[in-house]
Amino acid sequence: MNVTAVVIFIIFVAITLLITRWAAGRAKSRSQFYAAEGSFTGLQNGIAFTGEFLSAATFLGITGLYFTSGYDGLIYAIGAIMGWPVLLFLLSDRLRQLGRFTLTDVLAFRLHHPSVRVFSAVATVVVLLLYMVAQMVGAGALVDLLFGVDFVWAVSVIGVLMMIYVIFGGMVATTWIQIAKAGFLILFGIILTIGVLAQFGFDFGALMATAASKHPLGTRIMGPVSTTTPGAAISMMLTQAVGLAGLPHLVMRFFTVPNVVEARRSANFATAFIGGFYILMIVIGYGTIAILGGHPEYEVGPAMLRSGNNMAALYLAQAIGGDVFLGVCAAAVFATILAVVAGLTLAVAAAISHDLFGNVLRKGQSTESQEIFVSRVAAAAFGVVSIALSVVFRNENITFLVVTALSVAASSTFPVLFAACFWKPLTARGAVTGGTVGLILSVAGIILGPTVWVAVFGYAEPVFPYQYPTIATLPIAIVVMVAVSLLDAKRSGAAPLPVNAGG
């Protein structure tokens, strides 16, 4: 057992629980619970955005990808951040103006039918469940590595902590925990980068040459390795370019600032922090190959680490700074996981309590305390389900799992959200039909693809060839949405929807 890791982890958990206790007094009303009453500044929310985005999948998964095949790690990193242009340049103003607490509120502003809320809430739960499983798999593997604790117990402890944060602290606690964690992770990333470069006399070329000499693929790791089929690359490109804008927990962050100006600033700060972190990760990623490659203590086969390649960042920390550094790294990752799962759980709880219970089941007649109570029950239920699913997917690369969630978002919530903001003829029936088709087909494509059909079910060949089905499911969802909306308009005499004046 790594005592340093345990001590730092306990200190972090204690701090987060104190934040939650403080925040509990500020999470009484719906507005406070779901959106912190729009009280955060652009910088604060930008750091929280960064925390939301730099998940365990980013740090552990992308570092693991670098170790496995070099440049592929950078492709995933670039793809992940390239969803920001759509979010910042096209949607941030509209989201901040139209939204209240959830992604569904934005859709409901345009499309006045309960089925829209039902679709959006269900899509939110599915997308975030996939995203959540990735975080839990990372958490379980980490605890297993450090403490020898059984995977199920590990994810259960993480699950209970996240439920406490959300149930008692709401958005205020979740945001402050994200801010603390993002600061911790960025600081650690800088220290680790300096540590890696120091091993090579601060000569980047020497680092890369050593990495190429130690990896079984040689200099091929300086270019794309596993995404070279055009279909797979285009599908991933589409997934990452638009999937981010369909992630409900990111959309919710725009409601925690007071105005559009701060919304833009927060997204800009996030882009800068995340972009900078990804540049650091080039050094960290290739550093894992150069330092861990051929190391008998860590490498058990060609480009294969003991306990799996997801642990590459942790082993690198240990190789550079011993158990103390490993402990700090583990604590940073723990903090990351705890903070991100809290944000995801809050978004799901809001979708179930505010959208399904408050607006669909109770038709807007529920009290604030009833809604918050349902939200807390939903958070607990979501925690239990995600723990169960994380056990099933425990051996998957966590970055693949995260991009899987993006694929579903890109095919379901994104096209509907985008059309609701920019396409006048969209009808509620068109949105729900197109979004539902995209949701079902993307989930089916993932199940029939290599990630589940081969890796989980054990079949030799996948039915669907690509890991991410967006290349097929996004166009289908758009075509169905447009066709149904135009048919609706034709049937009703092409009367356009009235522009909603709000208030």
Added chain:
Amino acid sequence: MSTPDLEAGTPKSGKPVDPHAAISGISWVCTAVTLAAYFLLMLTVAFAPDAITRPIVEGGVTSVALVAGVAALVILVGVSTYFTLTQNRREPHQ
């Protein structure tokens, strides 16, 4: 499908909002620039991976792909900062 949603049409600000108001040209331009950088990189990855795997200097190992990747990140951060500063100066009281 005509049942009204009780909370629809009530933005958080309480101010009138036109969900179809045109967004500024700079938004589209910034989106196009950053996505073009990304799509160019990904399409090269898809159709001509060998072209970007070669080293930037003879005898070295650091590849064109790596430099292109960093450039894509820098372009995104630069354009994002330009967009935010420009828009917030143009519409400071939203």
